[in-house]
Every structure is written in structure tokens, then in C-alpha cells.
Amino acid sequence: MQIIRSVQKMQAWAGEVRIQKQSVGFVPTMGALHEGHLSLIREAHKKADKIVVSIFVNPTQFGPHEDFKNYPRTFEKDQKLLIQEKVDVLFYPDAHSMYEEGFQTNIVLTELSKPLCGELRPGHFEGVATVVLKLFNIVKPHFAFFGKKDFQQFLIIEKMVEDLNLDIHVVPCALIRDEDGLALSSRNKRLSEEERKRALVIPRALKMCQEFYQKGIKNVAQLQSKVLEFVDKEGDLNIQYFEIRDAKTLESIEEIQKPTVCAIAAYVGNVRLIDNLLLGEKNDSV
Numbered sequence: 308m309q310i311i312r313s314v315q316k317m318q319a320w321a322g323e324v325r326i327q328k329q330s331v332g333f334v335p336t337m338g339a340l341h342e343g344h345l346s347l348i349r350e351a352h353k354k355a356d357k358i359v360v361s362i363f364v365n366p367t368q369f370g371p372h373e374d375f376k377n378y379p380r381t382f383e384k385d386q387k388l389l390i391q392e393k394v395d396v397l398f399y400p401d402a403h404s405m406y407e408e409g410f411q412t413n414i415v416l417t418e419l420s421k422p423l424c425g426e427l428r429p430g431h432f433e434g435v436a437t438v439v440l441k442l443f444n445i446v447k448p449h450f451a452f453f454g455k456k457d458f459q460q461f462l463i464i465e466k467m468v469e470d471l472n473l474d475i476h477v478v479p480c481a482l483i484r485d486e487d488g489l490a491l492s493s494r495n496k497r498l499s500e501e502e503r504k505r506a507l508v509i510p511r512a513l514k515m516c517q518e519f520y521q522k523g524i525k526n527v528a529q530l531q532s533k534v535l536e537f538v539d540k541e542g543d544l545n546i547q548y549f550e551i552r553d554a555k556t557l558e559s560i561e562e563i564q565k566p567t568v569c570a571i572a573a574y575v576g577n578v579r580l581i582d583n584l585l586l587g588e589k590n591d592s593v
């Protein structure tokens with residue numbers, strides 16, 4: 308596996324691969340890799356000839372009081388995992404080469420970025436979209452793989468690609484859970500044993516929502532109040548939101564008729580976790 312740190316070298320590599328008529332599959336990450344990331348790489352191998360993974364903890368997507376400094380960084384371990392997964396290139400730029408002095412251009416987002424995490428983390432998705440667009444221009448992928456764990460992020464990137472006519476196929480990949488049901492996330496590494504147990508209320512709440520839905524409750528307010536009652540009783544979490552919204556537009560709905568996303572964000576101690584479940588779609592369960 309080649310490790311490329313320079314933007315220009317990465318662009319030159321990608322240009323060369325394209326001249327050879329080979330396809331590039333890209334998995335952007337912030338490192339602290341887990342099975343969820345590895346599942347994206349395995350999907351990438353199914354579709355593309357060459358695989359690039361980036362590791363870049365993007366400062367512009369963290370708010371001033373968020374966990375940029377404490378975000379887990381496990382480069383040595385990540386590198387070994389990527390070699391095992393037969394990744395061709397690890398793109399590992401530093402912040403200075405991604406944001407040179409005088410950097411002043413940002414993507415502006417509208418509707419999809421307004422609710423849920425967008426409301427609570429102002430500027431977060433603009434930071435994500437801007438860095439992803441930069442990474443796309445550097446890595447020049449044919450396919451880019453995003454996990455549905457970050458469901459709002461996936462929708463925003465998919466829309467950006469459509470709106471800006473980028474010639475990239477965005478591939479959504481399944482959310483991966485640990486055996487106990489907790490959605491895999493790099494942030495799980497920051498949970499103590501006791502916090503991890505408390506965090507399990509999150510997937511249990513989603514499962515409960517799914518069960519009520521399967522029993523025929525389609526009214527959003529009713530589902531929300533049942534789930535929040537359960538979380539209040541069982542959980543020792545600081546819930547930021549539990550919302551049930553249209554899975555394409557993220558607009559509020561009153562009754563579940565079309566594919567719908569139940570999304571939750573909560574603090575367990577100092578660690579902010581998100582999770583979601585799609586209702587009205589096949590193969591989704593907690």
C-alpha cells in the first residue's frame with residue numbers, strides 16, 4: 308500500500324489510473340477505523356479496480372466546543388488494517404495541505420442540512436461537504452462509499468453530487484452494529500465500560516420504534532412519545548433528538564407512508580452518538 312501525503316501526488320496518481328482506464332473506489336474517513344469502515348472498503352473492492360482510503364480529521368466540521376482534539380487517532384493500527392484489506396493508496400494529508408493559508412471557499416447547503424444534526428451543529432455539514440468535494444477533486448474517484456450510519460451526511464453528499472453534476476457514483480453502505488446492537492462508530496472508543504452499557508438504550512429505542520411500527524402504529528407523534536417514554540425510564544442519556552422524518556428529504560411527517568428514517572442523537576457522558584433506522588425499507592433491523 309502506498310501512503311500519499313501530498314495533494315499533487317494524489318492527483319497525479321489518480322490521473323494515471325484513469326489514463327489506464329481503471330476505476331477508482333474511494334472511502335473517505337477520519338481514521339480510528341472499525342469494522343464499519345472495513346465493510347465500506349470491501350464494498351469498494353466489489354466495484355472498483357483501485358481502492359483509495361483517506362484519513363483526515365477535518366477541523367472545519369467540528370464546532371468550537373466539539374471533540375476535534377479528543378477525536379481518536381490510531382494511525383499505526385489503521386495502517387495495518389488497510390494493508391490487510393488490500394487498499395492501494397492511503398491518502399493522509401495534513402491540515403495545512405488541505406487548507407492552505409488564505410483558504411476561503413465553502414459549500415453552502417440548504418434544506419437537507421437544516422434539521423437533526425445540522426440544527427445542533429451549525430456549520431458541520433458545510434465543513435463535511437467542502438472537504439468531501441475537495442477530496443473528490445484530489446482522488447478523482449468513480450465510486451465513493453458512505454455508511455448509512457451517518458444518514459444525513461450520506462443524503463447531503465448524494466445531493467451535492469447530483470446538484471453539482473459530479474461524475475461520481477455515491478454508494479450507500481449498510482450501517483454495521485456490534486453484537487450488542489451498538490452502531491459502530493470511531494467515537495465508541497471513547498466510551499467507558501459503564502457508558503457503553505448505557506449507550507445500548509439507543510439501539511433498543513430504535514428497535515422498539517420498529518416493533519411499534521410493525522404492529523401498525525404509523526402516527527409519528529404516537530411513536531415518538533412511546534419511544535421517548537422508554538428512553539426516559541430506561542436510559543441515563545442526554546437525548547438531543549429522536550425524530551422520525553421522510554428518508555429522502557428529511558422533512559417532518561405526521562404519518563409514515565413513504566420510506567422513513569428514525570434518527571437519534573444522544574450524549575452518553577461526553578461522547579455524542581448518533582444512530583438511525585429506516586422504516587418501510589427492506590433489510591433494515593436493529
Ligand code: PAF
Pocket residue numbers: 335336337363365368435438439457460
Ligand atoms: O464520515 C466521516 O468520517 C467524515 O465526515 C468524512 C466523510 C470523512 C468527511 O470528513
